[in-house]
Amino acid sequence: MAKTLYDKLFDSHVVREENGTALLYIDRHLVHEVTSPQAFEGLKIAGRKLWRISSVLAVPDHNVPTTDRSQGIADPISRLQVETLDQNCVDFGVTEFKMNDKRQGIVHVIGPEQGATLPGMTVVCGDSHTSTHGAFGALAHGIGTSEVEHVMATQCLVQKKSKAMQILVEGELGRGVTAKDVALAVIGRIGTAGGTGYAIEFAGSAIRSLSMEGRMTLCNMAIEAGARAGMVGVDDITINYLKGRPYAPTEAQWDAAVVYWKTLHSDAGASFDAVVELKAEDIQPQVTWGTSPEMVTAINGRVPDPEQESDPTKRGGIERALQYMGLEANTPIEAINIDKVFIGSCTNSRIEDLRAAAMVAKGKRVASNVKLAMVVPGSGLVKAQAEQEGLDRIFLDAGFEWREPGCSMCLAMNADRLEPGERCASTSNRNFEGRQGQGGRTHLVSPEMAAAAAVAGHFVDVRTML
Amino acid sequence: MQAFTQLNGIVAPLDRANVDTDAIIPKQFLKSIKRSGFGPNAFDEWRYLDHGEPGIDNSKRQINPDFVLNKPRYKGASILLTRENFGCGSSREHAPWALLDYGFRAIIAPSYADIFFNNCFKNGILPIILNADVVDGLFQAVEADEGYKLTVDLATQTVNTPDGQSYAFEVDAFRKHCLLNGLDDIGLTLQHVDDIKTFEIKHKAAQPWLFN
Known part of the structure; x- marks a missing residue:
């Protein structure tokens, strides 16, 4: 079978x-x-x-x-x-x-x-x-x-x-x-x-x-x-x-x-309990707007309007998320300004992630409204590799901080954290309330999109910068 | 692990979907190397108005009077009623430890995140799944009647209301057995030492690189 x-x-x-x-x-x-x-x-x-x-x-x-x-x-x-x-x-x-x-x-x-x-x-x-x-x-x-x-x-x-x-x-x-x-x-x-x-x-x-x-x-x-x-x-x-x-x-x-x-793949004709299909061409750069990773839209989208949601539990969830995130319904994602940028975490801190972010940051400067843009490599070996490739220079020249490896501001168990109300473009995996620091506001994005936001001071479609 | 048989207790309603384990116990409290003492910091960011850190005296902190668990009518609650996908996010077992330490022995929701669900059983907490309509009805009943209590009976797998309604729930037979008897998983597994050793020899012969 x-x-x-x-x-x-x-x-x-x-x-x-x-x-x-x-x-x-x-x-x-x-x-x-x-x-x-x-x-x-x-x-x-x-x-x-x-x-x-x-x-x-x-x-x-x-x-x-x-x-x-x-x-x-x-x-x-x-x-x-x-x-x-x-x-x-x-x-x-x-x-x-x-x-x-x-x-x-x-x-x-x-x-x-x-x-x-x-x-x-x-x-x-x-x-x-x-x-x-x-x-x-x-x-x-x-x-x-x-x-x-x-x-x-x-x-x-x-x-x-x-x-x-x-x-x-x-x-x-x-x-x-x-x-x-x-x-x-x-x-x-x-x-x-x-x-x-x-x-x-x-x-x-x-x-x-x-x-x-x-x-x-x-x-x-x-x-x-x-x-x-x-x-x-x-x-x-x-x-x-x-x-x-x-x-x-x-x-x-x-x-x-x-x-x-080489035998470790699904056999032809294997049956799954559920199949979900997406077309690659339909996928745009994504930005989360809320306090759950499913609260996400494309970069050219807008913050949703809870009035449009008929399910009362979901509507309450959207209202609470917008209040926590300090966002108005229908705001274009590109109009959201950020305070901090975090490039790192077990999701996006590998060499390829750092290369991609560096490519966007190269020759540019972190926007003046961005208080802190930090790059935290996933390991000491990733860090050494990045330094060998000169990525640290690119980040430092652009005004990013270049840090030692760890989980860092993905969950803020160490000293790296958001202050209440601060808004962060983050390459991590969770935008839950308080995840990056009590009262902190997290928007999940790719490394390219985080670097682009750092440079622009707000979310921006990285495809316009490549 | 404390056995779970029957529980009659006050029900506290937490009317939110997707309550994540970061909300149940924020990260700064995960620095503890103990299993106990997390209760005063359960739902810390919702429960208090000021910022909590490990080691500070929680009795001197500013209580958030709007947070449902702080309402006097839910004092002493041992059953948490909530919405779908409860316990999503991180695998931290500190979440069930915090709930248990707070006093919750049972949770009722339409669904749970997998890892949290599993962690509950390891700690003598019974996570009960009832369908969304029943949960809706229970929210209304709790709201309407101060001091509302439910009786949970694991042996018969029922949740019983004061007005005589009874809702059946499913529970895996092995987990039920462990919970009813307060059994430690490790001890049970170690009854199969020979099976594990036999498997290991065969596995090593087939894939020796796994044992380098």
Whole structure:
């Protein structure tokens, strides 16, 4: 019978199954400082060990400062959380890229960068954006801390199989239209709960032509559509990306792996529980206007009018969002001025994202009304690569700040945050109330669109600047 | 984990869709390395008028009198009634920890985000799905009647109203079993150590590169 990619990945990891609940074997467990301390503590209290230490890779990313790190972390509570991770990794023998390691970075950037994420794997992390790793033809999803402890102790996850959804994007994306715009357009179409209960496979010619960075951006946002897992089938782009990575297999093992990996795609005729089709040519650069990623429109659109919404719960949601965002109904998106710009996060902080933003910023200046425009590379290695290519100079010359790697202002657990009322063009993944700082107003965009907004001082169609 | 069998409690109505886990427990409180103590900061940005940080005395903060959970009639509520896609966003288990610490043992909504839904069961909270019309009716009943209570019975999988109505809900058999008995997942899984080891040997033979 023709199988979906999700079927193949799930079925090949079932240890046992009872009444539709499976014990699923986990190949890779990524760990960061925020969702792991209680899990390690639980193991210690119960006297349990890690089932397979080599499956775990840890890195601090949420709390780390993006400014000079030579003095350590100033905030004592953040510092304690990072030190707790360091100590737990020592106590349990886990490999950790510590804060000052040049390989340190956002957990969802470093996994793939190291080749620690491989096709065919099951990957978990106590972080919802673990869906990112599905870009490699892996089954990857976020878990809670109880499950982190469970995987540490048993190498397994108790899991029911999800339904399978295919999101098919055929055609060619226009110039200045990116994977981020595809992700936001998909969420605009199906809503933030559209993928609840599903594992999403992204397919179609527009997806196949995306780089690995683009595929990671897309799968990263699957969770914003409600799906715990997003994935893309393996092809030559996947395999070429992985070759030579530190954790990737070599020599005969590599050859054997490639043979297997090439089977990791949905079979012709495989049936999905739901199929959503988008035409690549219809997708414009996207900007969110509200407090949920589904509150999104094209750059040439307007802020919606709640009067036009007949569903009372939705109307109330739009009214509340406009009030929080300080926006009037029917305002053209291009007329919205911004205060800050954030280019970074596990969604958009990889080398390709930085190159794209730099191309827009090159030879220009950040607008005078923009108080802060910051670029936060996804990892120390991304940062080094960008510096080697001279991207840091382009950003600095244009008036951007060039920072150290981490999650930074995506969720503002470190010192990088919006002040109440500040409006930000952000390449991150969530525009929830208070996400980037209490009272802060987030508009989600692609790196190109963020750079364009930085230069213009308001949202602008980046296609007019390319 | 505390077992969940039956609950009779005051219902607090949170009439919003898509309540995300950033709203349930804002990020600054995630810096804690403990599982407990999150209750005073549940819904922090809606609940207080001033900015909250870990370690500050919440009893001295400015309460937002307009936020529904601050209304005296909902004091001591143990059942949260809300709208669709509750708990969307981040996987932070601090969200159910905060709700539990606040005093909620059951949630009623038309739908939930997957990770949050799952996290609830690991912490002795029962997330109940009732259809949107029933939820609508419950919102009206709660609004109309101060001190409105519901009885949730997990064994019979019913939500029972004071006027004798009973609404059935679905719950996965395994999760129900764990919740009714307060069972720790890890202990249950470790009963299958041999199965895991057998699988691991086979898996390693097929894909040795996963074990480098």
